[in-house]
Amino acid sequence: xxxxxxxxxxxxxxxxxxxxxxxxxPTDPAEDVGAAGDEETQTGEGAAPEGNGNEVTxxxxxxxxxxxxxxxxxxxxxxxxxxxxxxxxxxxxxIPYPRYAETITxxxxxxxxxxxxxxxxxxxxxAVDSEFLVDITDMIEVDTEELARYDATAFFDDxxxxxxxxxxxxxxxxxKTLLEEAGVEAPTTYEELLxxxxxxxxxxQYGFAFRxxxxxxxxxxxxxxxxxxxxxxxxxxxxxNPTINTPEVAxxxxxxxxxxxxxxxxxxxxxATYRRMAWEGLVAMMIDNSAVPAILIEExxxxxxxxxxAPIPFECPENTQISIFTGVNANSxxxxxxAQFMNYLLQEDTQEQVxxxxxxxxxxxEMDTPEELAESNPWLPVYAEVAPDGKLVAPEGQELLTAxxxxxxxxxxxxxxxxxxxxxxxxxxxxxxxxxxxxx
Amino acid sequence: xxESAVRLNTHGHAPGGQGEGxxxxxxxxxxxxxxxxxxxxxxxxxxYPLLEGGxxxxxxxxxxxxxxxxxxxxxxxxxILTSPRFLEVGLIxxxxxxxxxxxxxxxxxxxxxxxxxxxxxxGFVRSAVTIPWAAPQVAVALIFVWMFNNQYGxxxxxxxxxxxxxxxxxxxxxxxRALIAVLTVTVWKIxxxxxxxxxxxxxxxxxxxxxxxxxxxADPVNVFKTVILPGIAPTLLVIxxxxxxxxxxxxxxxxxxxxxGPAGATGTLVVDLYxxxxxxxxxxxxxxxxxxxxxxxxxxTAAFFAVSQRLNRKGITA
Numbered sequence: 001x002x003x004x005x006x007x008x009x010x011x012x013x014x015x016x017x018x019x020x021x022x023x024x025x026p027t028d029p030a031e032d033v034g035a036a037g038d039e040e041t042q043t044g045e046g047a048a049p050e051g052n053g054n055e056v057t058x059x060x061x062x063x064x065x066x067x068x069x070x071x072x073x074x075x076x077x078x079x080x081x082x083x084x085x086x087x088x089x090x091x092x093x094x095i096p097y098p099r100y101a102e103t104i105t106x107x108x109x110x111x112x113x114x115x116x117x118x119x120x121x122x123x124x125x126x127a128v129d130s131e132f133l134v135d136i137t138d139m140i141e142v143d144t145e146e147l148a149r150y151d152a153t154a155f156f157d158d159x160x161x162x163x164x165x166x167x168x169x170x171x172x173x174x175x176k177t178l179l180e181e182a183g184v185e186a187p188t189t190y191e192e193l194l195x196x197x198x199x200x201x202x203x204x205q206y207g208f209a210f211r212x213x214x215x216x217x218x219x220x221x222x223x224x225x226x227x228x229x230x231x232x233x234x235x236x237x238x239x240x241n242p243t244i245n246t247p248e249v250a251x252x253x254x255x256x257x258x259x260x261x262x263x264x265x266x267x268x269x270x271x272a273t274y275r276r277m278a279w280e281g282l283v284a285m286m287i288d289n290s291a292v293p294a295i296l297i298e299e300x301x302x303x304x305x306x307x308x309x310a311p312i313p314f315e316c317p318e319n320t321q322i323s324i325f326t327g328v329n330a331n332s333x334x335x336x337x338x339a340q341f342m343n344y345l346l347q348e349d350t351q352e353q354v355x356x357x358x359x360x361x362x363x364x365x366e367m368d369t370p371e372e373l374a375e376s377n378p379w380l381p382v383y384a385e386v387a388p389d390g391k392l393v394a395p396e397g398q399e400l401l402t403a404x405x406x407x408x409x410x411x412x413x414x415x416x417x418x419x420x421x422x423x424x425x426x427x428x429x430x431x432x433x434x435x436x437x438x439x440x
Numbered sequence: 441x442x443e444s445a446v447r448l449n450t451h452g453h454a455p456g457g458q459g460e461g462x463x464x465x466x467x468x469x470x471x472x473x474x475x476x477x478x479x480x481x482x483x484x485x486x487x488y489p490l491l492e493g494g495x496x497x498x499x500x501x502x503x504x505x506x507x508x509x510x511x512x513x514x515x516x517x518x519x520i521l522t523s524p525r526f527l528e529v530g531l532i533x534x535x536x537x538x539x540x541x542x543x544x545x546x547x548x549x550x551x552x553x554x555x556x557x558x559x560x561x562x563g564f565v566r567s568a569v570t571i572p573w574a575a576p577q578v579a580v581a582l583i584f585v586w587m588f589n590n591q592y593g594x595x596x597x598x599x600x601x602x603x604x605x606x607x608x609x610x611x612x613x614x615x616x617r618a619l620i621a622v623l624t625v626t627v628w629k630i631x632x633x634x635x636x637x638x639x640x641x642x643x644x645x646x647x648x649x650x651x652x653x654x655x656x657x658a659d660p661v662n663v664f665k666t667v668i669l670p671g672i673a674p675t676l677l678v679i680x681x682x683x684x685x686x687x688x689x690x691x692x693x694x695x696x697x698x699x700x701g702p703a704g705a706t707g708t709l710v711v712d713l714y715x716x717x718x719x720x721x722x723x724x725x726x727x728x729x730x731x732x733x734x735x736x737x738x739x740x741t742a743a744f745f746a747v748s749q750r751l752n753r754k755g756i757t758a
Binding site: 126403414 | 502503504505506585589590591592610611612613614615697698699700701702703704715718719720721722
């Protein structure tokens, strides 16, 4: 018995040590797809059977593969590519959005990850700075002149590190029935927007809605940026110097604050709730992205006839753009094969298919919305019209510091909203803090 | 010494016989081998991360390049101490910790005293009281976010219906009420474990003490002061320490409900740590905040031992 205990006492620590040390890092990025978060990564549903074995297999990760409807359409696009040639076989990898950035950056940082990676803007910039993505300037054959103006956001120091996969812009979504009942027309200026919001705010119904709490920091940044850009302001100038406390930004924040102070928005309500209120006919207007109208109509099909769309009625046409980038993993063993697939994605025919698969979103090329799509999705032409004026929320020249700048600014705007601090005073403090962040 | 009193040692040797002055080697090694797994576990999963956190706190390290940090000495600590938010975060953390511990102790004690009395359905109540503790933190936080909704939340409805407030108020976006809301959820979540631990301690108090105090004519307050409190003091001390450290470390409830807002009203040290390390990708600075948290927890533990020593001197063993 004592001997048995002694043996157990010797063996068990050894087992623990071996378990703690872990296994070898896999070197093949395609095999490493499951290295961090196996239970969260999976190949796309209905993935085409593997090819004839002669092709190079590259993996492509995108959270959209997990989305009902869109995922299937994108998989079809990939299957068609795989069937059209026998050099490159693309295998899709879907990771749910809430865990996507952390999972992928962990894999990339660990020396693995998929060959082709989709990114939101913030992690894309961080990935470029961390040298996680391949310089594909010389691998992309499509002329930049053929691509949309915002393709330039995929370049750093004149080198290309990705392509724009999808661009979502912001526009004004209105419930025209509520406006008509209040006796106002669709606003075309800020003053008209304010009047329309006042006229349609009554009882439990609100004239407008936007995010305004730190609990939704990232989304709030998008919403506030629309106002700042619309009032012709900017977070930085073209050289990356902070411009937080300029008169234009102060005017935008004051206008934002006015809507809150006058009770024109459902205060404290998050985006999920006020979008629900919108599809229930309790919110008359909101500035939101091109994916939202479909959400509203899906929940309440009858509201489709009540909705109308227009560019944001502010002085300057710039609007927030949510860009999703596609890049090649620096750990990939097949960067040329990955780039070959990306060149295919950029072809005009493929871009049409991508646009249809994404439900009409703007893509790497500027294209007119197909007629049949415009008919069933009447908001698409409006969003396509404003797409060229899309501007990233990442402060120009300080993209890597977006999260810190965002927190610094929104903390001060939060004080304006909740503590009544003077707008200019708050923005001056934000400016000082951002300057110290930039100078660090 | 009679023969019957002669006792052989476990190896069959009479006292004074062979081997009595020296224990066999395998008996000396056995205890160490038995605790070796626990020691290895602690070294790997506690000591190593702690040391690594300390190392990271002396570097400027990006989350995306965790192996490529630059040594900056105590610069991160300097940044914390000179940060205008340091005092605010410290104050909020202290208020949150103190209020959640006191709230859990008060509610837990009340529940334990109630559950210690015989009544019909006591078994069911003892089981039901564990539900808040057993419920997943994320689910609890998200449900309470909805319950505290300004326009549609059931809490506003109840308070207005009961006449406590005239109209629906703001909660999670109100700097004056956000911390109250977060503390309400926290106390609701942690009072069950407090109640169960204190209940076990109450049940260890001999009935004779209650009887004696009853004979002496003590009222309930005096019974609590002279019988119950001394009897559960050691357990109370331990659970207070645990609640304090748990509260210092609590993240999910605060992050999911308010992310530290509005206007920093619920911004604790751990919330700041998460934001700096994983939103701003400043792993080194986040580790520094973590080390400050370790220091605070160590001070709390030191305070526990100091009070424990004092109780020992009074004859109350912890």
